[in-house]
Amino acid sequence: MTLSNVRDLYQQVILEHYKKPKHKGKTTPVHRYQKGHNPSCGDTIELTLRLNETGDTIEDVKFEGEGCAIAMASADLMADVLRGKQIDEALEMVQRFQSMMKGQAEFPKEQRKLNVMQGVAQFPVRIKCANLTWHTLKAALETASSASLEEFISNEKDD
Amino acid sequence: MTLTQEKTLAAQVRTDFPILQQQVNGKPLVYLDNAATSQKPLLVINTLKDYYEQYNSNVHRGVHTLSAKATDAYEAARDKIANFVKAASRQEIVYTRNASEAINLVAYSWGTSNLQKGDEIILSVMEHHSNLIPWQLLAQRTGALLKFVELTETEEFNLGQFQSMVSDRTKLVAVVHVSNTLGCINPIQEIIALAHQYGARVLVDACQSVPHMPINVQQMDCDWLVASGHKMCGPTGIGFLYGKLDLLRSMPPFLGGGEMIADVFLDHATYADLPHKFEAGTPAIAEAIALGAAVDYLTDIGMDKIYAYEAELTEYLFEQLQQIPEIRTYGPQPKVAGLGRAALAAFTASDVHPHDLSTILDQAGVAIRAGHHCTQPLHRYLVAQSTARASLSFYNTREEVDVFITALKEAIEFFGGIFG
Ligand SMILES: Cc1ncc(COP(=O)(O)O)c(C=O)c1O
Numbered sequence: 001m002t003l004s005n006v007r008d009l010y011q012q013v014i015l016e017h018y019k020k021p022k023h024k025g026k027t028t029p030v031h032r033y034q035k036g037h038n039p040s041c042g043d044t045i046e047l048t049l050r051l052n053e054t055g056d057t058i059e060d061v062k063f064e065g066e067g068c069a070i071a072m073a074s075a076d077l078m079a080d081v082l083r084g085k086q087i088d089e090a091l092e093m094v095q096r097f098q099s100m101m102k103g104q105a106e107f108p109k110e111q112r113k114l115n116v117m118q119g120v121a122q123f124p125v126r127i128k129c130a131n132l133t134w135h136t137l138k139a140a141l142e143t144a145s146s147a148s149l150e151e152f153i154s155n156e157k158d159d
Numbered sequence: 160m161t162l163t164q165e166k167t168l169a170a171q172v173r174t175d176f177p178i179l180q181q182q183v184n185g186k187p188l189v190y191l192d193n194a195a196t197s198q199k200p201l202l203v204i205n206t207l208k209d210y211y212e213q214y215n216s217n218v219h220r221g222v223h224t225l226s227a228k229a230t231d232a233y234e235a236a237r238d239k240i241a242n243f244v245k246a247a248s249r250q251e252i253v254y255t256r257n258a259s260e261a262i263n264l265v266a267y268s269w270g271t272s273n274l275q276k277g278d279e280i281i282l283s284v285m286e287h288h289s290n291l292i293p294w295q296l297l298a299q300r301t302g303a304l305l306k307f308v309e310l311t312e313t314e315e316f317n318l319g320q321f322q323s324m325v326s327d328r329t330k331l332v333a334v335v336h337v338s339n340t341l342g343c344i345n346p347i348q349e350i351i352a353l354a355h356q357y358g359a360r361v362l363v364d365a366c367q368s369v370p371h372m373p374i375n376v377q378q379m380d381c382d383w384l385v386a387s388g389h390k391m392c393g394p395t396g397i398g399f400l401y402g403k404l405d406l407l408r409s410m411p412p413f414l415g416g417g418e419m420i421a422d423v424f425l426d427h428a429t430y431a432d433l434p435h436k437f438e439a440g441t442p443a444i445a446e447a448i449a450l451g452a453a454v455d456y457l458t459d460i461g462m463d464k465i466y467a468y469e470a471e472l473t474e475y476l477f478e479q480l481q482q483i484p485e486i487r488t489y490g491p492q493p494k495v496a497g498l499g500r501a502a503l504a505a506f507t508a509s510d511v512h513p514h515d516l517s518t519i520l521d522q523a524g525v526a527i528r529a530g531h532h533c534t535q536p537l538h539r540y541l542v543a544q545s546t547a548r549a550s551l552s553f554y555n556t557r558e559e560v561d562v563f564i565t566a567l568k569e570a571i572e573f574f575g576g577i578f579g
Contacts, residue, residue, distance in 0.1 A: 005522050006519050043514075066544045068512035
């Protein structure tokens, strides 16, 4: 089989984040909460965020959910790099990640571990798997409080 | 004496399907997503082409030669479909865009004018969203109640439960003939007979049975039956509703427009006779004619032969799957000689997510489906977030099953390593 292609997608780092995620669970306390899903495939994610006192910096990110290796590894990697990031910065990263999925950007060196997801761009049908967590983060950051967020936001609407 | 090797059905028909002669990701395509949509034989493709090259014209609207020719072909295709499902009359076949539209037609036309608060509609937990949402909407409009038949231990339709559920309050039973996920063949004859004892109407979702086995609506005695052309070697954009003549006659129109009228005045109109009463606007003419060609194609091979060959494939597929310890299949196991279920297998492979499986199989040229296959409530019932599904057709071969199984084992090994 052409496992070499498959290895470009499922890099060792990705498989490790999938197998042993470091950021599964819920933050305490929860300052931001958002559920996201890809309705056509059934993948779901639940993000929780803890912010600093002034509410402009992310102190912790945790996720729960069910999905494929790409979706879950993407969430764990994202949680890894978001700690200590300002909300503005995080929103910029969302944009950068989405551009990277189109093969149009990559991350600078302090966030370069996210670049392992670049291979996904070669598998167009899997891009939405990788994007799910970032799309959900964006919604979490753009809603001011964690009130009444029981609704899923869909990652499949045209932006 | 020389022995002549009898060619398998797939070997005989394979070259009729140009799309199958290609490579995907450098490997010969192994198309195992037939439950989503089937491939089209040359006969169907050429019928579409001939229509547009030689007699494209609107139907029932002109006296010129081309219009007459198009109308004849369009109506001849209806005869073919009527014969194919053994309808008593050609007027019982209404063209729709697909099975979903056919179900919506019944839900709006018959449902809205016949159901009241407290009436009961019985469905099963294995229904495709197409045979669920229209009834949810109808229940919201009328106050009717939805009830759901669950599964037996072997993950089949629970006839006993249905028996205790059906009552004088039951006005409608809408049930899938062959499940697109479990692959079980439901005891449709018994379901219909029971429902009729209580005066309930029965709609059969035959999307996954019409392409794979002989269907006889009169013997079944169903009130309505729906199917989609694209799953039975026909084009997309065309499907049909079968309904008993008197019943269709009693139903008000669904969509209004040209074609479906007799006399039109500014403030009212009278409607065309069946089946045109339900065919508003310019229909999918080429698609209907090509669906007729698909029916010719299937009839030429013989539905008995297709069913028998697919049963052989089913037996082989399940034998192979059973040898992989990580695989859990859904729905009943095939009976002797692969009979008793459809040639499809929905499965999970321990920790490997169906999407990841599907991506790896795609690299081996194997097309399968991963997700919830439009049966989300069933997946919830089975406590499976999603499943992978390989669905076969009469043009698939044992060798293709082998390619699929080898790739599946490699995928499990690839991921198994990391969980090991
Ligand atoms: C059992 C069943 N019912 C209904 C449908 C809906 O068919 P369509 O989308 O062509 O209307 C499908 C196909 O997806 C199906 O498998």
